[in-house]
Amino acid sequence: MTAATDLRDLLAGATELTIVCHNNPDPDCLASALALGRIAAAAGVDERRILYSGEISHQQNRAFVNLLDVDLATLDPESVRDREEGSLLAFVDHAVPGANNRVPEGTPVDVVIDHHPHDALDARFVDHREGVGATATILAEYVRELDVDLDGTLATALLFAIRRETLGFLRGVTRAEYDAAAFLHEAADADLLRRLASPAVSGATADAIATAIEHRTIRGSTLLSNVGRTSERDALPQAADYLATLEGVETAIVFGIVEDTVQLSARSTDSRVHVGDALGDAFADVGNAGGHREMAGGEIPLGIFADDAADGDALCDLVATVVTARLADAFGLEGVEGEEETEE
Incomplete structure (x- = not known):
C-alpha cells in the first residue's frame, strides 16, 4: 500500500x-x-x-x-x-x-x-x-x-x-x-x-512595495522593513521577494498592519538562518509564525497592541517598535530601533 x-x-x-x-x-x-x-x-x-x-x-x-x-x-x-x-x-x-x-x-x-x-x-x-x-x-x-x-x-x-x-x-x-x-x-x-x-499589479500593491523599499533597514546581511498600514496583504511577500535580491542581502523580513492583524513575510538564502524557526521563536507567544528555512511568515492579532493610548499613528509606531525589537533579538541584530531608517 x-x-x-x-x-x-x-x-x-x-x-x-x-x-x-x-x-x-x-x-x-x-x-x-x-x-x-x-x-x-x-x-x-x-x-x-x-x-x-x-x-x-x-x-x-x-x-x-x-x-x-x-x-x-x-x-x-x-x-x-x-x-x-x-x-x-x-x-x-x-x-x-x-x-x-x-x-x-x-x-x-x-x-x-x-x-x-x-x-x-x-x-x-x-x-x-x-x-x-x-x-x-x-x-x-x-x-x-x-x-x-x-x-x-x-x-x-x-x-x-x-x-x-x-x-x-x-x-x-x-x-x-x-x-x-x-x-x-x-x-x-x-x-x-x-x-x-504575468498578472496586472494594483496601484496599492505597487505603493506598498515602494514603501518597503523606502523604509528598509539593513544590518549586516539582514534587511528589515515596515510598510505601516496597507490593504494589500500579499504585497508583503512580494516586497520580501524583491528586497531579498538586493546586493549584500541574504535575509529580508517585511511587516505591516493589514486590517486587524500584523502580517510578516520573510525570505532568506543564508545557510546559517532558518527564518521559519526564527519567526516562530520571536512571535509564537503572541500569534502564529513559522515556515521553512528559506521562506516564512506570521500573523499577530492587532488587539494585543491596542489600548486607549494607542490608536492611529501611535498604534503604528507601537507595532513598529515592538515587532522590530523582537526581530532584532531573534536575528541577532545590533543597533536596530523601532524607527524607520535606511542604510545603504
Missing part, C-alpha cells in the same frame, strides 16, 4: 469531502485542493467543496482562481465542526485547526497533506513531507499513481503551483518537483501558464 492508495481507500467510503484551504490561499494550496477534489471524484465522492477564509488579494492568486475557474466558497467555521457520518474534512498546504485557518481548534480532521514544518499531526490520513518543495508535488504524484484524468486545467494548476512555490525551481526544489513537472508538462496549457505568471 502507498500513501496514494491509502487516501483513495479512505475517500471511497465517504459521501462528502470538504477541503479547507488556509487563510489567503496561494497557488500551491489552491492547486492541491483542486487536485484532491478530482481524486475524490474519481473515488466516487459525489459531494465536494473547497472552502477558504481571509481574502484572495494577491493579483496572481486572483488570476489563478479566475483563469482556472476554481470553485470556492467562504468557510463557515461551525459547518466543519459538526459533520455527519461519511463526511470527511481535509486540509491541504496547512495542517492544524486554528493555525492559519478559521476552523475551530480541536475539530477532528480526516486528511492532512502538507509540506510545511509541523510537530506531530493528528488525522486519519497524514502525508507530511517537509522535504519536498510544494504540496502540489505530492498531489501530482497521487494523480499520476491513481491514474486520475489529467486535463489541461489540472495540469496547468499543479505545474504553475510548483513553479511558483519554488520560485521557478530555484528555492527548496527537489528531484520530486522535476519529476512532477515532467509528468504535467505535456498536458499543461503553455499560454495559460504565461498569463498566470
Whole structure:
C-alpha cells in the first residue's frame, strides 16, 4: 500500500469531502485542493467543496482562481465542526485547526497533506513531507499513481503551483518537483501558464512595495522593513521577494498592519538562518509564525497592541517598535530601533 492508495481507500467510503484551504490561499494550496477534489471524484465522492477564509488579494492568486475557474466558497467555521457520518474534512498546504485557518481548534480532521514544518499531526490520513518543495508535488504524484484524468486545467494548476512555490525551481526544489513537472508538462496549457505568471499589479500593491523599499533597514546581511498600514496583504511577500535580491542581502523580513492583524513575510538564502524557526521563536507567544528555512511568515492579532493610548499613528509606531525589537533579538541584530531608517 502507498500513501496514494491509502487516501483513495479512505475517500471511497465517504459521501462528502470538504477541503479547507488556509487563510489567503496561494497557488500551491489552491492547486492541491483542486487536485484532491478530482481524486475524490474519481473515488466516487459525489459531494465536494473547497472552502477558504481571509481574502484572495494577491493579483496572481486572483488570476489563478479566475483563469482556472476554481470553485470556492467562504468557510463557515461551525459547518466543519459538526459533520455527519461519511463526511470527511481535509486540509491541504496547512495542517492544524486554528493555525492559519478559521476552523475551530480541536475539530477532528480526516486528511492532512502538507509540506510545511509541523510537530506531530493528528488525522486519519497524514502525508507530511517537509522535504519536498510544494504540496502540489505530492498531489501530482497521487494523480499520476491513481491514474486520475489529467486535463489541461489540472495540469496547468499543479505545474504553475510548483513553479511558483519554488520560485521557478530555484528555492527548496527537489528531484520530486522535476519529476512532477515532467509528468504535467505535456498536458499543461503553455499560454495559460504565461498569463498566470504575468498578472496586472494594483496601484496599492505597487505603493506598498515602494514603501518597503523606502523604509528598509539593513544590518549586516539582514534587511528589515515596515510598510505601516496597507490593504494589500500579499504585497508583503512580494516586497520580501524583491528586497531579498538586493546586493549584500541574504535575509529580508517585511511587516505591516493589514486590517486587524500584523502580517510578516520573510525570505532568506543564508545557510546559517532558518527564518521559519526564527519567526516562530520571536512571535509564537503572541500569534502564529513559522515556515521553512528559506521562506516564512506570521500573523499577530492587532488587539494585543491596542489600548486607549494607542490608536492611529501611535498604534503604528507601537507595532513598529515592538515587532522590530523582537526581530532584532531573534536575528541577532545590533543597533536596530523601532524607527524607520535606511542604510545603504
